[in-house]
Structures are given as C-alpha cells and as structure tokens.
Amino acid sequence: MNYNWNWGIFFETSPDGVHTYLTTLLMGTGWTLATALTAWCLALLLGSVVGVIRTTSSPWMVRLGNAYVELFRNIPLLVQMFLWYFVLPEVLPPAMGDWLKQLPDASFYTAVIALGFYTSARVAEQVRAGIMSLARGQRFAALALGLTTPQAYIYVLLPMAYRIILPPLTSEFLNIIKNSSVALTIGLMELTARARAMQEFTFQVFEAFTAATIIYIVINIIVTFGMRWIERRAAVPGLIGAAAPVAGH
Amino acid sequence: MFSNFDFDVIIRSLPYLFYDGMTFTLALTAFATAGGIVFGTLLAMMRLSGVPPLAVAATGYVNVMRAVPLLLVIFWFYFLVPYIGQWVTGAPRPIQVGPFVSSFVTFTLFEAAYFAEIMRAGIQSIPRGQVGAAQALGMTYLQTMGYIVLPQAFRNMLPVLLTQTIILFQDTSLVYVLSITDFMGAASKVAQRDGRLVEMYLFAALVYFLISFFASHLVRRLQRRIAIIR
Numbered sequence: 001m002n003y004n005w006n007w008g009i010f011f012e013t014s015p016d017g018v019h020t021y022l023t024t025l026l027m028g029t030g031w032t033l034a035t036a037l038t039a040w041c042l043a044l045l046l047g048s049v050v051g052v053i054r055t056t057s058s059p060w061m062v063r064l065g066n067a068y069v070e071l072f073r074n075i076p077l078l079v080q081m082f083l084w085y086f087v088l089p090e091v092l093p094p095a096m097g098d099w100l101k102q103l104p105d106a107s108f109y110t111a112v113i114a115l116g117f118y119t120s121a122r123v124a125e126q127v128r129a130g131i132m133s134l135a136r137g138q139r140f141a142a143l144a145l146g147l148t149t150p151q152a153y154i155y156v157l158l159p160m161a162y163r164i165i166l167p168p169l170t171s172e173f174l175n176i177i178k179n180s181s182v183a184l185t186i187g188l189m190e191l192t193a194r195a196r197a198m199q200e201f202t203f204q205v206f207e208a209f210t211a212a213t214i215i216y217i218v219i220n221i222i223v224t225f226g227m228r229w230i231e232r233r234a235a236v237p238g239l240i241g242a243a244a245p246v247a248g249h
Numbered sequence: 250m251f252s253n254f255d256f257d258v259i260i261r262s263l264p265y266l267f268y269d270g271m272t273f274t275l276a277l278t279a280f281a282t283a284g285g286i287v288f289g290t291l292l293a294m295m296r297l298s299g300v301p302p303l304a305v306a307a308t309g310y311v312n313v314m315r316a317v318p319l320l321l322v323i324f325w326f327y328f329l330v331p332y333i334g335q336w337v338t339g340a341p342r343p344i345q346v347g348p349f350v351s352s353f354v355t356f357t358l359f360e361a362a363y364f365a366e367i368m369r370a371g372i373q374s375i376p377r378g379q380v381g382a383a384q385a386l387g388m389t390y391l392q393t394m395g396y397i398v399l400p401q402a403f404r405n406m407l408p409v410l411l412t413q414t415i416i417l418f419q420d421t422s423l424v425y426v427l428s429i430t431d432f433m434g435a436a437s438k439v440a441q442r443d444g445r446l447v448e449m450y451l452f453a454a455l456v457y458f459l460i461s462f463f464a465s466h467l468v469r470r471l472q473r474r475i476a477i478i479r
Contacts, residue, residue, distance in 0.1 A: 079422060
C-alpha cells in the first residue's frame with residue numbers, strides 16, 4: 001500500500017495557527033458532546049410529554065401524539081436539519097427570519113433543535129411502551145388514593161416507566177451522539193467535520209479518521225458502562241429486564 | 250408566507266428528481282438491504298458459532314460499526330475502497346472507483362452490522378431442541394442452518410428486517426456528502442441552482458415522509474398477519 005503514514009501529524013499546528021490537529025479534534029468532540037447532551041434534554045422533555053399524551057384516554061390527544069411521532073420518524077434526519085436551517089427562516093416573518101440567520105452559532109442551535117425533535121419521537125415511543133407495560137391497577141390505585149391524573153403520572157406511572165425503559169433509552173442516547181455528526185452538513189464543526197477538515201488540509205486521511213473513530217468508540221464504551229451501572233441500580237425488582245430487538249441506528 | 254411559493258420549479262424538476270435521483274436511492278436501498286442481510290447473517294452465524302476467533306472477529310466488527318456514525322463510515326470507505334481495490338486486484342496504484350461504488354460498498358458493510366444483530370436475535374429465537382433434532386437426523390451444520398434455523402429466523406424477524414430497511418432508505422440521503430445525485434442530492438442541486446430552497450426541501454421531506462409512512466404501515470399489517478399464523 002503506497003500511502004505515507006505520518007502519525008506525528010496530530011502534533012503539528014492546524015491552519016488556525018494556534019491549535020494542534022489533536023486539539024482541533026478534541027474541540028470537535030466537545031461540540032459533539034455539547035450538541036448531543038443539549039438535544040437529549042430537549043428530546044427527553046418533548047418525548048415524555050408526547051409519550052404521556054399518547055396514553056391518555058382522549059382520542060384527539062392520542063391522534064395528535066401519533067401524528068407527531070409519525071411526522072418526525074418518517075423524514076430523514078438530514079432533510080429535517082435542512083428544513084430547520086434553510087427553510088424555517090424563509091417561512092417566518094422577515095424580521096424573525098433575519099434574526100435567526102444572524103444568530104451566532106446558528107448551526108449549533110439548529111442542530112440541537114433538529115436532533116431534539118427527531119429523537120423525541122423515538123423517546124415518545126419508548127415512554128408510551130413503558131407506561132403501557134405497567135399493570136392497569138397502578139393507575140387505578142393512584143387515582144383511588146385521591147391523586148389527580150397529572151399526579152398519578154408524575155408520582156406513580158412515569159417513575160416506573162422510566163426505570164423499565166432505561167435500556168432502550170441508553171441506545172437512543174448513543175444514537176443521538178452518532179446522529180449529531182449529521183450537523184456537519186449545516187456547518188457545525190463537530191468531531192466528524194474536524195476529522196474531515198484535517199483530512200482536507202493534510203491529506204492524512206487514515207490518521208484523521210482513525211482518531212475520530214477511536215474517540216467515538218471511547219465515548220460509546222464510557223456511556224455504555226455508565227448506563228449499565230445506572231440500569232443495574234434502577235432495575236425494578238421482580239421484573240425480567242429483557243428488551244425485544246428493534247430496528248434502529 | 251407561501252405567497253411566492255413556486256410549484257412550477259417542482260413540476261419542472263420532477264423527471265430529474267425521480268428518474269435520476271429516486272432511481273439511485275432505491276437501487277442503493279435494495280442493493281444494501283440484500284447485501285447487508287447476506288453478510289449480516291454470516292456475521293450472526295460467526296458470532297453464534299462457538300468458534301472463538303470467528304466469534305471475536307464478528308463481535309468486534311459489529312460493535313465497531315455500531316459505535317461509529319454512518320457519516321464517518323461513508324468518509325472512511327470513500328478513501329479506503331480505492332486501496333482495498335488495489336490490494337484485491339494487485340494493481341500498482343489505488344483504483345479510482347468513484348462515489349457510486351464506494352457508497353454501495355459502504356451501505357452494505359455498515360448495514361450488515363445492524364442486520365447481524367437482528368438475525369442473531371432471530372436465530373436465538375429458535376428453540377434449541379430443533380437444532381438437536383436436526384443433528385439427530387444426521388444433518389450437517391450447514392443443512393441445519395439452511396433448512397431448519399435460518400428460514401424460521403428470517404420469518405420471525407421479517408418485520409424488524411423491513412423496518413431496518415425503511416431506516417436504511419432514509420439513511421441513503423446521507424450520500425449527499427459525497428455529492429451523489431440521489432433523491433436528496435437532486436433536490437438540493439435544483440434548490441441551489443434555482444434558489445428555491447423552501448420549495449425543494451419541503452417537497453423532498455413530503456416524498457420521504459409518504460414513502461416511509463406507507464412502507465411502515467405495510468410492515469405493521471404484515472406483522473399482524475404473521476403474528477396470527479404463528
């Protein structure tokens with residue numbers, strides 16, 4: 001293989017004149033994690049609300065929740081990113097659109113919103129499945145004790161549901177980290193984008209991509225082990241914690 | 250808001266969007282699904298073979314592929330495939346294969362890791378007694394797999410395999426980064442050429458939505474039918 005390996009490239013100064021290539025990759029990792037974590041908070045919040053709505057007894061609310069999930073699940077993430085980034089500022093009133101376009105770090109905020117909504121549909125599916133898996137008696141018992149419906153959800157149903165759906169939520173969290181790389185198409189300089197930039201400046205393709213791959217694998221291992229630990233501590237005694245296989249990324 | 254919405258640009262570019270773009274998207278989806286299921290089944294069999302080197306290799310492959318974003322894998326193979334080609338054919342220099350071939354290779358190898366996990370669950374869903382019964386009848390490993398285990402595993406997992414295919418169909422939009430004219434690539438090229446981002450991206454979203462929505466609707470119906478027979 002006639003390829004000139006040069007692992008020392010990581011310690012050479014990148015075109016910004018200040019940081020080494022290694023530092024730029026680590027800065028990219030920071031953006032990846034910041035994007036994924038912020039989007040995850042949004043996804044958990046929206047996903048829980050929509051998931052709960054889909055388990056209520058009002059047919060209209062359930063239909064609305066179903067429509068939300070179908071909408072965000074059936075459009076590719078790349079297309080959703082473009083809709084938020086290119087289309088939204090155009091269809092808003094001109095003043096608001098201009099403000100959006102001039103926002104500093106616009107690609108970061110757009111990526112968070114796009115990833116958050118995209119993942120929230122998947123979280124909503126899990127939350128709904130978690131609540132539906134609880135015995136009906138739990139809801140009845142909560143209501144019989146005099147709790148209102150919101151109280152029954154907040155104090156009884158949701159805490160149980162979260163503990164049950166923790167394993168699938170872990171894989172959704174791993175997905176959101178990986179999916180944050182799609183934000184490079186709207187100009188977010190996250191890890192994959194930094195590796196790509198490094199490859200373009202130095203032509204050291206395989207060193208750059210190897211480094212990015214290793215960083216992604218390390219993040220994956222840390223998250224997996226951390227979540228296993230939490231899953232063990234949060235497991236509901238008396239339930240068999242086996243998850244059925246689902247398609248996904 | 251939609252006062253200057255230009256439907257005409259969509260009508261004008263329909264042949265380009267569907268004849269050039271969607272054809273490639275569907276070809277890539279079909280090829281990667283077929284190749285991914287074949288390679289994924291092999292990986293699942295390796296992983297469950299009980300032969301340590303095979304199991305470790307397959308597990309490592311699946312775990313690495315699943316830990317890394319598809320976009321990074323697309324970039325990897327875009328630069329790696331020429332060198333693999335050189336190595337396989339013994340050519341003096343890296344073979345220029347272009348984005349089309351490299352995207353076919355990428356999606357097949359990447360999706361194989363996901364199909365492998367689905368097929369592994371499928372194989373494990375077959376009662377152990379059936380394997381024992383096949384062996385008692387004198388069947389070899391390949392006969393047991395080919396006639397007894399895999400047909401049932403495949404059937405049990407059909408809804409999940411199809412759902413994964415719908416995800417794969419959506420994922421093919423990421424070949425945009427290699428400037429390939431898939432459906433999304435075609436839409437984005439027209440959008441930029443004519444300055445009609447709003448129309449083209451909304452139309453692309455609508456088309457992806459309709460196809461994925463009806464496909465997943467069909468999968469759910471299939472799932473119910475299979476559930477009754479079993």
